[in-house]
Amino acid sequence: MTEPFAFELHATDGAARTGVIRAPRGEIHTPAFMPVGTAATVKAMLPESVRATGAEIILGNTYHLMLRPGAERIARLGGLHKFMAWDGPILTDSGGFQAMSLAKLRKITEDGVAFQSHIDGSNEFLSPERAMEIQRLLGSDIQMVLDECAPFPSTEAQIEASLALSMRWAKRSKAAFGEQPGRACFGIVQGGVFLQLRKRSAEALIEIGFDGYAVGGLAVGEGQSAMFEVLDAAMPLLPRDRPRYLMGVGKPDDIVGAVLRGIDMFDCVLPTRSGRNGQAFTRAGTLNLRNARHAEDFAPLDAECGCPACRKFSRAYMHHVVRANEIIASMLLTWHNLAYYQDLMTGLRSAIAAGSACDFAQACARNWGTETETRAD
Amino acid sequence: MTEPFAFELHATDGAARTGVIRAPRGEIHTPAFMPVGTAATVKAMLPESVRATGAEIILGNTYHLMLRPGAERIARLGGLHKFMAWDGPILTDSGGFQAMSLAKLRKITEDGVAFQSHIDGSNEFLSPERAMEIQRLLGSDIQMVLDECAPFPSTEAQIEASLALSMRWAKRSKAAFGEQPGRACFGIVQGGVFLQLRKRSAEALIEIGFDGYAVGGLAVGEGQSAMFEVLDAAMPLLPRDRPRYLMGVGKPDDIVGAVLRGIDMFDCVLPTRSGRNGQAFTRAGTLNLRNARHAEDFAPLDAECGCPACRKFSRAYMHHVVRANEIIASMLLTWHNLAYYQDLMTGLRSAIAAGSACDFAQACARNWGTETETRAD
Numbered sequence: 001m002t003e004p005f006a007f008e009l010h011a012t013d014g015a016a017r018t019g020v021i022r023a024p025r026g027e028i029h030t031p032a033f034m035p036v037g038t039a040a041t042v043k044a045m046l047p048e049s050v051r052a053t054g055a056e057i058i059l060g061n062t063y064h065l066m067l068r069p070g071a072e073r074i075a076r077l078g079g080l081h082k083f084m085a086w087d088g089p090i091l092t093d094s095g096g097f098q099a100m101s102l103a104k105l106r107k108i109t110e111d112g113v114a115f116q117s118h119i120d121g122s123n124e125f126l127s128p129e130r131a132m133e134i135q136r137l138l139g140s141d142i143q144m145v146l147d148e149c150a151p152f153p154s155t156e157a158q159i160e161a162s163l164a165l166s167m168r169w170a171k172r173s174k175a176a177f178g179e180q181p182g183r184a185c186f187g188i189v190q191g192g193v194f195l196q197l198r199k200r201s202a203e204a205l206i207e208i209g210f211d212g213y214a215v216g217g218l219a220v221g222e223g224q225s226a227m228f229e230v231l232d233a234a235m236p237l238l239p240r241d242r243p244r245y246l247m248g249v250g251k252p253d254d255i256v257g258a259v260l261r262g263i264d265m266f267d268c269v270l271p272t273r274s275g276r277n278g279q280a281f282t283r284a285g286t287l288n289l290r291n292a293r294h295a296e297d298f299a300p301l302d303a304e305c306g307c308p309a310c311r312k313f314s315r316a317y318m319h320h321v322v323r324a325n326e327i328i329a330s331m332l333l334t335w336h337n338l339a340y341y342q343d344l345m346t347g348l349r350s351a352i353a354a355g356s357a358c359d360f361a362q363a364c365a366r367n368w369g370t371e372t373e374t375r376a377d
Numbered sequence: 378m379t380e381p382f383a384f385e386l387h388a389t390d391g392a393a394r395t396g397v398i399r400a401p402r403g404e405i406h407t408p409a410f411m412p413v414g415t416a417a418t419v420k421a422m423l424p425e426s427v428r429a430t431g432a433e434i435i436l437g438n439t440y441h442l443m444l445r446p447g448a449e450r451i452a453r454l455g456g457l458h459k460f461m462a463w464d465g466p467i468l469t470d471s472g473g474f475q476a477m478s479l480a481k482l483r484k485i486t487e488d489g490v491a492f493q494s495h496i497d498g499s500n501e502f503l504s505p506e507r508a509m510e511i512q513r514l515l516g517s518d519i520q521m522v523l524d525e526c527a528p529f530p531s532t533e534a535q536i537e538a539s540l541a542l543s544m545r546w547a548k549r550s551k552a553a554f555g556e557q558p559g560r561a562c563f564g565i566v567q568g569g570v571f572l573q574l575r576k577r578s579a580e581a582l583i584e585i586g587f588d589g590y591a592v593g594g595l596a597v598g599e600g601q602s603a604m605f606e607v608l609d610a611a612m613p614l615l616p617r618d619r620p621r622y623l624m625g626v627g628k629p630d631d632i633v634g635a636v637l638r639g640i641d642m643f644d645c646v647l648p649t650r651s652g653r654n655g656q657a658f659t660r661a662g663t664l665n666l667r668n669a670r671h672a673e674d675f676a677p678l679d680a681e682c683g684c685p686a687c688r689k690f691s692r693a694y695m696h697h698v699v700r701a702n703e704i705i706a707s708m709l710l711t712w713h714n715l716a717y718y719q720d721l722m723t724g725l726r727s728a729i730a731a732g733s734a735c736d737f738a739q740a741c742a743r744n745w746g747t748e749t750e751t752r753a754d
Contacts, residue, residue, distance in 0.1 A: 040697060044704040046685060069672070069697045076673060077693050085689040276704075295446070296453060308423060312462040316454050320417060320446045327421040327707055 002182035005141075005211055007243045011353045015235060015262040018352040021243055023141050024182040025081070025089045028056045030243060030264040031348050033255065033341045034091060036272060039064045040074075040084040043272050044330040045338070047086045053307070053335065054342030057089040057141075059267045062134050063098035067117045067124065071137040079139030091142035091186075091267070093247070094131040094173070097149050097216075099124075108148060110165070128169045132176035132185075142184045144214065145173035150192060152221040159192040166190045167204040174208050184211035186245060192217055193226050195233040202237040213238045214245040215263070219254070228257055235262035252281060252344055253368065256361045259348050271341045275334035278322040280309075282340060283364075285372030287315070289333070294319040307339035308332065379559035382518075382588055384620050388730045392612060392639040395729040398620055400518050401559040402458070402466045405433045407620060407641040408725050410632065410718045411468060413649060416441045417451075417461040420649050421707040422715070424463045430684070430712065431719030434466040434518075436644040439511050440475030444494045444501070448514040456516030468519035468563075468644070470624070471508040471550070474526050474593075476501075485525060487542070505546045509553035509562075519561045521591065522550035527569060529598040536569040543567045544581040551585050561588035563622060569594055570603050572610040579614040590615045591622040592640070596631070605634055612639035629658060629721055630745065633738045636725050648714035653707040655699040657686075658717045660741075662749030664692070666710070671696040684716035685709065 002024055009019040021028040035042045035050055037058045042050050050058060060080055065071060077083050080090060096113060100106055103115035103124070112127030128146040135143040147166035150159050170187050177185040187205035191197030205213060215234060218227045231246070238244055245265035246258050255266055271281060280287040282302035287294070289301075297315040309318065309332035321329035344364070351360035379401055386396040398405040412419045412427055414435045419427045427435060437457055442448060454460050457467060473490060477483055480492035480501070489504030508523040524543035527536050547564050554562040564582035568574030582590060592611060595604045608623070615621055622642035623635050632643055648658060657664045659679035664671070666678075674692040686695065686709035698706035721741070728737035 039701045039703060040694070041703045041705045044708070046705065046708065047689070048685070068701055069693075073673060073693075077675065077691065083691070083694055083697075085694075296450060298454065308425070312424070314454065314460070316446075316450075317417070317460055317462075320460075324416050324445055326416060326418045327704060328418045328423065330704055331421070331423065331708070 005182055005184040013352045013355050013357040016260050016352045016357045017262060017264060018349045023089045025141055026056060028089060029349060031259045031345055032057060032265050033345045034059045034267040035338050036267055036269045044276060044334040049335055053338040057091060058086055060090050060092045061098060062092050062095035062131060065138060066095060066134050067119050071134040075137040081139055089141040092135045092138055092140035094144045094146040095126050096146045099126055128172035129176040132173050142186060143177060144186050145170045145188055147188045147190055147216060149217050154192060156194050159194055159197055163190045163197055163201055170205060171208055186210055186212040186214050188214040188216040189234055190217045193222050193230060198230055198234045199237055202234060212243040212245060214247050216247045219249045224254060231258055231261040256364055260357060260361055271337035272334050275337045276330040280333055281337050283367050284370045285368045288373045289318045289322040291373060301336055305336060305339055307336045309336040382559055382561040390729045390732050390734040393637050393729045393734045394639060394641060395726045400466045402518055403433060405466060406726060408636045408722055409434060409642050410722045411436045411644040412715050413644055413646045421653060421711040426712055430715040434468060435463055437467050437469045438475060439469050439472035439508060442515060443472060443511050444496050448511040452514040458516055466518040469512045469515055469517035471521045471523040472503050473523045476503055505549035506553040509550050519563060520554060521563050522547045522565055524565045524567060524593060526594050531569060533571050536571055536574055540567045540574055540578055547582060548585055563587055563589040563591050565591040565593040566611055567594045570599050570607060575607055575611045576614055579611060589620040589622060591624050593624045596626045601631060608635055608638040633741055637734060637738055648718045649711050652711035652714045657710055658714050660744050661747045662745045665750045666695045666699040668750060678713055682713060682716055684713045686713040
């Protein structure tokens with residue numbers, strides 16, 4: 001018999017929580033950061049290296065995978081885990097966000113979203129039922145409902161209409177998910193920056209009943225304080241005994257602030273994408289390795305980090321390989337950034353368990369100020 | 378006291394030889410293949426992964442390193458080994474070949490070669506003395522004389538004049554190398570496809586006296602049979618007790634044929650560059666992973682290979698990541714190709730020791746025929 005999907009809370013510190021998600025493919029200690037493995041690869045990383053950073057779960061993108069290589073093909077090849085050689089849990093999004101942001105000629109109806117592939121222009125369609133079918137074919141451990149993520153800014157009336165559609169889709173998604181022992185289905189709270197709509201969304205989702213609750217439609221331009229305001233309002237509305245996932249967030253200080261407000265799970269392309277752009281997140285702030293000041297610097301990116309970039313290489317080397325557009329620059333900076341994010345999550349979990357989450361957050365913020373480079377010289 | 382640079386011959390089989398080069402930074406079992414680490418990185422590989430393929434020595438390119446980040450800078454940073462985190466031996470070329478093939482506005486005089494950097498157009502100059510100074514600054518374990526590699530085809534008179542210059546430069550290079558305990562200086566036999574000129578070149582170099590002898594100016598378009606003819610003529614002219622290095626070669630069958638003729642060392646960008654272009658060298662021949670026939674193939678690239686690509690991933694996955702231009706495609710295919718080249722060298726060394734080099738070569742050739750894809754479909 002397959003073990004059930006379960007969430008256990010170990011400690012709280014104010015609104016912050018630490019615990020563990022138990023899934024058949026492995027435990028996920030929360031608060032957790034999920035590296036993004038868009039097209040069946042966390043870009044510039046081997047799966048064993050992703051694991052070595054401390055990651056216990058990764059995210060896969062339904063939109064990318066349905067277009068290439070295709071969900072049915074991945075199913076024939078034994079599922080996404082086997083295909084990409086990641087044996088830990090995988091969370092997949094529904095594809096809706098990318099269908100609306102990346103695809104061409106998208107059109108939303110009650111039934112779903114029609115769009116053209118950004119790869120070859122092929123006509124595609126995602127309904128709540130198809131989104132869940134794709135995630136099932138991939139073998140996803142945590143599957144997300146299809147929703148509409150309204151653009152920012154939108155009027156309250158626009159958000160309200162979008163939210164109503166998303167809640168009807170949530171119900172259809174849950175029905176389509178059906179029973180999948182050991183796997184979970186998460187709902188997504190929408191409502192933009194309108195707290196009453198967030199409340200209505202949370203209530204509608206709880207009424208349907210999900211294994212976990214995500215907060216969507218944030219980090220789309222509303223700013224950190226508006227985002228935190230939404231979290232302050234929405235977190236108390238969600239069931240205490242289910243994991244809470246803030247989608248697509250964020251910078252280290254976004255994550256710390258959201259953890260203090262009760263979020264358990266995160267995903268973001270920032271550590272991987274920034275790594276490919278020559279940027280390193282460190283305990284002292286963000287570094288732009290392209291900057292000339294690093295050209296003869298013997299120091300590692302971050303003296304407290306145990307990743308291969310920091311153990312073996314100097315900032316001078318990183319500067320050189322970034323300037324020379326060498327693949328190793330992407331490999332090492334991605335590895336470092338993911339290790340930094342995982343170390344940050346480990347620090348948060350320990351601090352919450354010790355009842356010192358606020359102190360930890362303040363210490364992080366102080367240290368980030370010491371070296372942050374806001375732009376290339 | 379630094380150990381000397383030494384070469385020990387263990388066994389021969391016809392003209393083929395196996396042995397070991399002992400250098401202070403480590404042993405190099407011959408015949409050896411040296412992965413190319415152009416700009417202080419074997420592209421798409423971490424140094425520990427290069428080592429894991431079985432490589433005992435890598436090659437660094439003087440031309441690339443002198444332009445970026447610069448030889449004096451690397452020296453200030455502790456030398457090339459420390460800079461790029463490779464603690465094994467490094468062989469460096471003289472920079473002449475790339476100065477003549479990559480740079481702009483190159484002009485050769487008796488003194489050396491003036492050229493403009495292909496990166497920023499800066500005016501640069503390489504004399505035999507400067508080429509050796511750069512290699513010393515890098516901390517190279519095996520340093521190559523500056524020579525002129527005449528284009529193919531050239532007339533006998535052109536090659537003769539070029540060769541005369543190269544021999545004068547060889548003498549100046551050796552003088553500039555001076556005494557560097559534990560490090561070696563190799564001469565380069567030139568002479569194109571003209572066997573009398575090859576003989577004259579070998580004799581001139583032996584007269585100067587080098588720690589090893591390279592064969593240059595091959596694999597420039599003359600074809601494999603012409604190349605082998607030059608090796609058949611030149612190998613008997615070289616001292617038996619010094620390593621012999623065939624520069625810039627080659628495809629697996631070039632390497633096998635050259636080993637049978639007495640070559641001990643090779644370097645080539647083929648395994649790394651082909652890896653970045655979706656091509657895999659295998660025991661069954663070369664595969665083009667872009668081809669649609671691999672789209673649902675569960676098989677690994679090469680069932681007998683122990684590299685991460687072959688242990689963890691299917692051809693179907695490799696096809697997907699090649700098509701999607703994912704960095705992991707370059708990482709895995711480069712690793713595989715380097716592992717294949719090293720396995721081939723291991724097989725050659727064992728076969729020579731066992732007196733079965735010809736059988737081994739024939740078995741390789743038979744197997745390569747079984748699956749080679751000459752082009753994308």
